[in-house]
Amino acid sequence: MNIISSKNISKKFVKTTFSWSKFWQLQKEEKIAVKDLNIEIEEGEFVGFLGPNGAGKTTFLKMLSGIMHPTSGEAKVLGFTPWERDHNFLRQIAIVMGQKNQLWWDLPAIDSFNMLKEVYSVPEAEFKKNLEMMIETLQIKDLLSKRLRNMSLGERMKCELAASFLHSPKIIFLDEPTIGLDVVSSKSVREFLKTINREKKCTLILTSHYMGDIEALCKRVIIIDKGEKMYDGDLNELKTKYAPEKKIEIFLENLEDKEKFAHLGGKKNIIENKGIIHAPKEEIGAIVKDVFTLFNAENIIISEADTEEVITKIFKSKKY
């Protein structure tokens, strides 16, 4: 069942400027942020939005969450038109922005949580249950009494995430939630999002520049560029379509290994002591057979193409 659907939704920003040379005429600069986007998302999906900076990902998210009105088009989220801001709709969604805080800067997190409880009219029992779950999953027991301004970025993001889930939203919009976080914090945020998606059956919409987030969390990706949808489908299919090759890495111990490497098939290159072969999937069997005949198994790694490389290739080539 579709929980989110948008039909030809567009957003155009108009900036009015004045110049002395055209004193009587205001200049209008127009920028199309989102152009005729048609997207449908089912309940319980975890969808990743990908695109270069300024592609329109955040603008689209803001329209779906009711923050912004579109210039044209329609959208239904949970059966509501988001920008009409029906309170029954707003009670069922949450938005987390990696670059902005919704919690009070000078107060301990628990005080902000208590305020959100009233804002969302969360019953006491549900609030306690959700808070306990957040404390356990995000390991934030010690942070509850700590002021936001005294927290590290990672701690702050954990509290922001907890705050967004206290009212048991059905849809969560995540705009770069791991931005600036270290590896450990990013990992715990990802784990938490996975758990929420699995256990609470929440629908999560994620925008991130970190491919690690998208790979770890989203089965489905939507690529947007210049406000237009370029790809909508399975992440693995995207890799198969745009990187139909496998990568074989061989640790070359000596000159003799390098000579043997030169006789192998496929697209080859050597970086320091590592020989890399990009082989089409249909040829991989033959090449692997040769590789294992010539080299020690412990020196060989066979992998899929790196997602980040694939996406970079797609954005650079602009071939979708």
Next chain:
Amino acid sequence: MKKYFLINWIIFKNAYIRDKKVPGAVFAGVMFHLVDIAMIIIFFNIIFSNTSSLAGWNFYQVLFLYAFAKCIVSINSGWIKGGLNDFATELIRRGGFDFFMTKPVNPMILVSMSRPRLYAFIAGIFEVGLCFYAIFAGHINIGLANIFWFIILAILVNMLYYFLQVLTVVPAFWFIKLWSLQDLMSRFNQVMRYPAGVFPPVIRFILMSVFPIIAISFIPAQTLFYPPKIEYIIYIILITLIFGMITNFLWKLGQSRYSSASS
């Protein structure tokens, strides 16, 4: 309504937790208010040493008018001014308003009460004291009907003042970088301390109707000191309703134009 009271209560409690960590800032805020009051009393003394009345109002009546106007300003300053200032200067420009838009409450009310200033309420206690001093020292006789209508009007003019304050920041939805907007009301506050009769007819008309800032202090005070006039009472009810509707309409219009800030 109950929900808003509860939210407000928590915000106040949080503001108290915050402010008790910085008692110096609270003390300085109260002192600033008291010095301001002292300066105005000196100023009134100078005026009334040269004249016995201002547009028919004696020293104590004018002192009451000033203290009452100051009470309205303090209540609004303590309750909503911080939030609205923040809205005009930061929330729109930096996109912090996004979070207010995604909450199941009226963003105008939530923004307004988001940054209370407790010192303004403490200063307000002194201003209420000054009101009582003016009444008793001036031996002003006040009937029960006057008190009743004064209380009703005082509630209404507080709402009217709030609407005017919102109107001065609403253009931030369109102009984003209009920093001086929040100072506009502070300039207008200064005319609230004088009886309406001191202003030339055209200015009086504008300040009683187009931007009814003097009606806010003058009409309730007039109702307290003189026999209540039904036309004044109806007028305050009407303009509060009209300005309430205009404010709500413009806020919603602005909200639909809100373009947030880039991430």
